[in-house]
Amino acid sequence: MATTSKTSWADDVDELEQPRLPKIEETVDENGVRTTIEYTVNDEGKKVKVTRKIKRVLQKAVVEHAVAERKTWAKFGKEKGNKPGPDRATTTVGENVTLKLTAGNKATEPEPSEDQNIKANLAKAGAGKVTCRLCKGDHFTAKCPYKDSLAGLDGAETPPIGDEDGLGVAEAAAPVPAGPSTGGKYVPPSMRAGAGARPGEAMGRPGGNRDDLPTLRVTNVSEDTSDNDLRELFGSFGRVVRVYIGRDRETGIGKGYAFVSFEEKAVAEKAMAKVHGMGYDNLILNCQWSQPREAR
Template sequence: MPVPVPEEPKSSWADEVELEGGALPPSTTEVFDNGIKIVTEYKVTEEGKKVKIVRTYRVEKRIVSKSIALRKIWKKFGESANDKPGPNPATTIVGEDVYMQFISSKEEDNKPEDEGIDKLKALGDKNVVKCRNCGGDHWTSKCPWKDTILAGGKLPDDKKPAAPGGPGAESNKPGGSKYVPPSLRDGGAKRTDGPNMARRDDNYCAIRIANLSDSTTETDLEELVKPFGPIHKLYLAKDKQTGLCKGFAYIHFKFKNDAAKAIARLNGHGYDHLILSVDWSKPMNSQ
C-alpha cells in the first residue's frame, strides 16, 4: 500500500545551488529485498518551490486464480490510460485510520446512567450538600445557625470550650466576612507546636541525598533507595536547560524507620565514583 511522504524542500544552501539551473534530479526507484519499494521524485510546485516526494510502497505477492492474474495485466484505459503502474496518488489515497465502533446492546448502554441517577436520588441531599457554616447536610444559606453567633465556627460543640473566653479572643475568631489565615485561627500561638508538628511528620520521613553525579536519573535513584522501603515521593533536582542532574535529590519515605535506615546505609556510600552524603531533609522554611 502506498504511503506518500511529502518532504520539505531542502534547506541546505549547498543543495539549492546544486539544483539551480532548473535541472531536477531524475526520479529514482529503489527496491529492497524485504518487499519495500521507495520511489523518490522531484518536482516544482506552482509556487516555484522544488519539492522532493518520497513514496514508500510495500510490494506484495499473492497467489490468485488465473482469471484474476490475467486481469491484473490489463492495460489501463479511459482516464487512467496514462497512469503508471501502481496506484495513482491523484485518484487513490490511503485514508486516516478509522475504527469500527462496537455497540453493546442498547439496554445495557442506558442502564449504568440510570443507576447512577437513581443512586444520587436515593442519597438525596445527604452527601451532596454540605453547609459551610456548620457542616450539616443543608445549603449554607439555609443554615439554621446562620444568624447566630456560631456562624462561621466549625462545629459548635468542638472548639468552643478550647478557645479562651473574652472579647479579644472572640474578635480573632474566623467569623463574619473577614478572612483569617489558618495560622492565626484559634489564637496563632496555639498552633505552633501541636498540629504543626504532626503536619511536618512527612518531612521527617524525607531525606536529602547530595553529591550525586550529573548523569543520575530518576530510575537510578529509585533503584538505589527502593530496597529500604516504600517511597512516597521522589524528587531529583535537574538543570532546566540540560536536563542533567544538579547533584542532589529528595526522597520521601512512607515510614520514618526506612528513611533512617537509608541514611545510615547510604551516607558515605560510593555511587558512580562519588561519595554520597545523605541526611534528613531540612524543612523548607528554615532554608
C-alpha cells in the first residue's frame, strides 16, 4: 500500500538523519573548565538542551614526543581548518588500550573476575600454600620427612563396618586394635599403626620405599632391553626387587639407562662388580650406585 508521495527511500533517510545530528557548542574557560552544550531532539520530538561542564584535573603531562608532535599536524578532510585536538562533536575519545606482551599468561592476569575472587577467598585459609597433613610443614604429605613415623596418626576414628550390633569386631579387637581409620579403606594388618614395623620390615625386607633400597643405576643399556631382560641378568645374583627402565614418555623407547633395586646391599654390590663393564647387546654396561632422586 503506497501511502506517501516519496519517490526515493533516500528521502526517508534525509528526514530521519537530519534532526538526529546533535549540535554541540564547546567552550573552555580560563579555569580549564570545558562546557559543552548539546541540542538534540528526543523520542517525543521535543528539543533537548544538554549542558555538560567538565573540569580537567591538571596534571603534569607526560606525553610522548611523537604524540605531541602529531597534535600540531594540520587537519584535513572534513576537519580541515579546525583547531588541534579532537572535536567532541565528531570524535569519541576512548580509553587507552595497551597491549602487554608477556611470556606466559599466568603471572599478569589483569583483574580477577568476581567468582575468581570468591574462589581466592575460599582458598585464603591455605593461601595457595601446601601444608603437610602430617607435620604441617609446607610440603606435600607424600614428601613429608616424617611420613613413616607419623602416618596413621591423623583422622578421626571410624567404627569398623558391621559393628552396629555391638558384637563381633569390637570383641575380637582386643589383641589387635583397629587403629586409626584411613577413611574406610582396607588396611592390611602389617600397615596398621601399632603393627610395630613398617610394611617392608614386617616381611624381613629393609626400607619402605625405593630410595631405601640398594639400587644400581645401569647405563649404556641398549634401547631394546626390557626390564625382564635386566631381571634375568641381575636375578642371578640375588633377589631383584624392582627394575625401572628410563624411557621416552612419548615414544616409549629406552633412553639407555635403568635402575635395578635389590633386597640386599651385598647382592647389589656383587652384581655391580660383575656387570659393570660387561658386554650386553653390543654395548658395554655401566653400573654404579644410584643416588636417590630427591638427593639430587
